Amino acid sequence: KAGVTQTPRYLIKTRGQQVTLSCSPISGHRSVSWYQQTPGQGLQFLFEYFSETQRNKGNFPGRFSGRQFSNSRSEMNVSTLELGDSALYLCASSIGQGALSPLHFGNGTRLTVT
Amino acid sequence: AQSVTQLGSHVSVSEGALVLLRCNYSSSVPPYLFWYVQYPNQGLQLLLKYTSAATLVKGINGFEAEFKKSETSFHLTKPSAHMSDAAEYFCASQIQGGKLIFGQGTELSVKP
Numbered sequence: 001k002a003g004v005t006q007t008p009r010y011l012i013k014t015r016g017q018q019v020t021l022s023c024s025p026i027s028g029h030r031s032v033s034w035y036q037q038t039p040g041q042g043l044q045f046l047f048e049y050f051s052e053t054q055r056n057k058g059n060f061p062g063r064f065s066g067r068q069f070s071n072s073r074s075e076m077n078v079s080t081l082e083l084g085d086s087a088l089y090l091c092a093s094s095i096g097q098g099a100l101s102p103l104h105f106g107n108g109t110r111l112t113v114t
Numbered sequence: 115a116q117s118v119t120q121l122g123s124h125v126s127v128s129e130g131a132l133v134l135l136r137c138n139y140s141s142s143v144p145p146y147l148f149w150y151v152q153y154p155n156q157g158l159q160l161l162l163k164y165t166s167a168a169t170l171v172k173g174i175n176g177f178e179a180e181f182k183k184s185e186t187s188f189h190l191t192k193p194s195a196h197m198s199d200a201a202e203y204f205c206a207s208q209i210q211g212g213k214l215i216f217g218q219g220t221e222l223s224v225k226p
Contacts, residue, residue, distance in 0.1 A: 004157070033213070043204065043216035056213045090157055100165065102148070103214065105157030 001027060004106035006091050012112045018079040021109045025072050025093030031055075032074040033103060034066060037088040046089075049074055050097055078111075086113045116141045118207050120217035128225045133177075133192040135220050137205030140186065145207040147188045148214065149179055152202045161203075164188060175199070200224045 005024040013019050025032050033056075034046040045058040049068035066076040072093070078085055088110050092103035121136040139145060146165050150158040162173025169181045179190045188205060202221045206214040 035214075035216075042218045043206075043214075045213045045215070048213060058213070092158075102160050102163060103158075105150075105159070107155070107157045 004091055004093050004104055006089075006106035006109050008109060009107065010110045010112075012114065013081050014114055015081055015083060017081050018077065019081060019111060020075055020077045021089055021091075021111070023074045023076075023091030023093075023106060025074070025091075026104055029093035029095050029104070030072055031094045031097055031101065032068055032072065033092045033094075034074070034076050035090045035092065036060075037090060037108070038086075043090075046076065048097075055097065081113045083113050085111065087111060116145065116207060116209055116215050118205050118215050118217040120203075120205050120220050122220055123218065124221045124223065126223040126225060127195045129197055130194050133190070133195045133199065133222065135190040135203050135205075135222065137179075137188045137190065137217060138186050139188060139205075139207045141207060141209060143209060144183065145209050147179075147181060148206045148208070149173065149177070149188075149190050150204045150206060150216075152204065152219075154201075158204065161190070195222075195224045197224050197226065 007022045031050045033048040036044050048056040052068045063079045068074045088108045090108045092105045094101040117140040119138045148163045149161040162171045164181045172178045177192045202219045205217040
């Protein structure tokens with residue numbers, strides 16, 4: 001069974017631009033979560049989607065948004081990019097919600113903002 | 115507020131020595147607890163999880179962790195380190211939903 005697939009793996013953008021990252025969950029998984037990883041702040045929760053509905057949201061500005069499609073694939077969008085948005089963005093999927101459905105992570109998208 | 119603290123951002127052990135990575139949690143209710151490992155340029159892989167079924171949890175690659183409520187701890191151990199264990203390790207807690215609160219991570223180095 002294929003794992004969580006994130007595209008692209010690497011991305012370079014300029015301040016002020018916007019970016020869309022894509023995540024394909026493991027087949028049969030209905031929950032998708034997004035995390036931002038930086039050396040200074042570590043791993044921080046962005047948001048979680050289940051059956052196309054946002055179930056949880058972290059403490060990030062409104063420039064960060066996401067959505068989930070009927071096939072469980074998810075995208076996250078960051079508008080008006082800032083230098084501080086440079087990070088590894090990780091997507092994780094699970095069959096359902098809660099600890100009995102552990103998260104399976106993709107290899108991430110490395111975003112660099114110049 | 116829920117939080118996770120990992121003591122020691124870097125731990126170095128010799129091959130064959132005991133590995134001990136420390137994690138303490140703070141939560142108003144007993145959380146679910148996890149240990150993840152991250153190799154360079156990769157995502158996170160689940161090592162083990164505590165979901166209140168048993169306080170001593172065994173995971174993959176010979177790792178185990180013990181939940182101690184009185185100490186609010188969930189330390190990760192492995193009796194004998196291998197070179198392949200060199201990676202970054204993250205402790206995480208979860209109260210509800212799919213939101214995990216991660217510790218800052220501990221980088222494990224293994225010396226030959």
